[in-house]
Amino acid sequence: MTDDRKTTVPVWTLATADVRVPGLTAGESMTAERLTELRGALAVLADEPIVTLEAHPLPEKFDRGRGIPLDAASPLAHHLSQFITQSARTSLTAARATGSGEVLYRMVVPAKVAARFGQGLVCSMAAKGVAGGIRGPLVNSAGGIVGQATFVPVGKAAAAGTVGGAGATAGAAAAGGAALTVAAPLVLMAVAVGVSAHADQKRRQAVEHITELLEQLQEDKLDDERSALDGCRAAIDKATAILLDQGRLGVSLGLDSAVHTIDTALSKVEIRLGRWRSALDGVPEGEAVELGTLTKSFPGVDDQGGRFRAHLELAALAIALKRRVIVLQAVEHAQGDPGNVFENFVRVLKRDQRHLDELESGIAGVLVRLSALELARPNGLLPVFTPGEVDRLMSAAHRIHRLGDGVAVSGRPSDVAIEIARDRDGSVVVFPALAA
Structure with missing residues (x-):
């Protein structure tokens, strides 16, 4: 997503199982470059997939027709609503960013994990007229991705529910290292719809x-x-x-x-x-x-x-x-x-x-x-x-x-971004997964 305004963006680290990683300082702002470094470190140090979830202001104009719509009662929309509700109770930054109900969530799956989904599944697509840009449903003519946003890690934001199948959402991981939100069903459903x-x-x-x-x-x-x-x-x-x-x-x-x-x-x-x-x-x-x-x-x-x-x-x-x-x-x-x-x-x-x-x-x-x-x-x-x-x-x-020209050959896998637009009524539109 491109956001030309100075925006404070909360970012969560989500795990798919109970894992321990080096402590992350919550509440301290970081740049997009620092966040990329953090993703790389988590991918290397964690035994299980660690993804990040960002909450950006919803752009005024974008093509919803390119995504898959899901109503508020669907598991993905339900998990996301539960997660955001719990996060807003423990973080003022999260509450401010998600208070309007209309939010663009961006889940980034690290390259180490994305490689498991198949080498030909997601590859970057160069944006016309933009050197090094990525073409996606939410990229404007400037071609930048989250250009001037300030990211704030949200610590210990637990989602409601218990560990279980695809219809459940787990709570926070046990202490003893950084407490990550264990949300395997949320990650699974987001990846499944995006793919x-x-x-x-x-x-x-x-x-x-x-x-x-x-x-x-x-x-x-x-x-x-x-x-x-x-x-x-x-x-x-x-x-x-x-x-x-x-x-x-x-x-x-x-x-x-x-x-x-x-x-x-x-x-x-x-x-x-x-x-x-x-x-x-x-x-x-x-x-x-x-x-x-x-x-x-x-x-x-x-x-x-x-x-x-x-x-x-x-x-x-x-x-x-x-x-x-x-x-x-x-x-x-x-x-x-x-x-x-x-x-x-x-x-x-x-x-x-x-x-x-x-x-x-x-x-x-x-x-x-x-x-x-x-x-x-x-x-x-x-x-x-x-x-x-x-x-x-x-x-x-x-x-x-x-x-x-344009043949996708096997190379270094890139991070994969899955963008989810959420409306006030809790329904969501999930856009095609793309290279982050």
């Missing part, structure tokens, strides 16, 4: 790109693939709403058939990825390749919209939908194991997302290898080429070399 919103944002982007490509290609088979995948959204949306309200999934939702459709699409992605890799392996290292030879294995790679690019977007759509399903499965498992909330959630995510990470890495590798290829002059009887042939070769080389 689900992020995956759905990827789905929408993929559908938009596929629609544009298919209008040019007019290929019925690819259109059927797109329709079948996008048809899974209704079942996933319903299942998401039910689980986030702590309901139980039933056969009538149609989630099983949706998962089958998604798994079938992912199988096609694997087959296509294998063919792409084999085609690239057949190119002698260091030698140029003719455009005609390349387009046999990668149809339309030299065009602005071709079958190869449609296959890439279909892969992105299938992966995004599968990530949403995995989050649903993780939440369901966590709710079914009250004594092992966050750990169970992360375990399910890690196990099932490894395959998706490998697929995304494989596709990224293909795009990088393609972008590094050198195009050879086409063989012909005439030694001179027409201006049209030269233009086509130059244009194709430019498009192919740009395939590697």
Whole structure:
């Protein structure tokens, strides 16, 4: 979030289990840079995930349509309300920051923990026209994130409730080190909704790109693939709403058939990825390749919209939908194991997302290898080429070399921010998780 005003922002440290860390001085103000250092220290020193939660003034204008809305009775909104009510009783700073009821909460999950959610799940997106900026739903044209806010740690702010499943919120950790608020259910639900919103944002982007490509290609088979995948959204949306309200999934939702459709699409992605890799392996290292030879294995790679690019977007759509399903499965498992909330959630995510990470890495590798290829002059009887042939070769080389632009490669994981807008009636809107 960007806040151009001088603002005092309370920040809480939340644990997902009883842990001990070096003492934190509550009530002393700090800068954004100092807070970043604190997050890093907590991630290194604590055995269990430690996240921070900030409370900022709610911006006057932002796009709520990009998030997932939850009413005041939902577990996440309920946990957050309980937590803030208890905090306001023990901290004047917290009471002032949250008194209006309209607040933007920003939960930051450290990179050490965020890496458990999958390498391809959340990556930074450069803001247009802003050097080093991050594009998110609450970033304005200035591109800064919490530019002039002063952070004040809130000490020993316990949430009401007892240790339990996803519907409960724990109190403060036992003394003997810094007393952290143990709020595994609050963290779990925030991460689950933020990750689900992020995956759905990827789905929408993929559908938009596929629609544009298919209008040019007019290929019925690819259109059927797109329709079948996008048809899974209704079942996933319903299942998401039910689980986030702590309901139980039933056969009538149609989630099983949706998962089958998604798994079938992912199988096609694997087959296509294998063919792409084999085609690239057949190119002698260091030698140029003719455009005609390349387009046999990668149809339309030299065009602005071709079958190869449609296959890439279909892969992105299938992966995004599968990530949403995995989050649903993780939440369901966590709710079914009250004594092992966050750990169970992360375990399910890690196990099932490894395959998706490998697929995304494989596709990224293909795009990088393609972008590094050198195009050879086409063989012909005439030694001179027409201006049209030269233009086509130059244009194709430019498009192919740009395939590697923006490819997310495995690197140092970044902190992940989950922003939650809370209204006066207690309802919340959770925005897609993004790189902090």
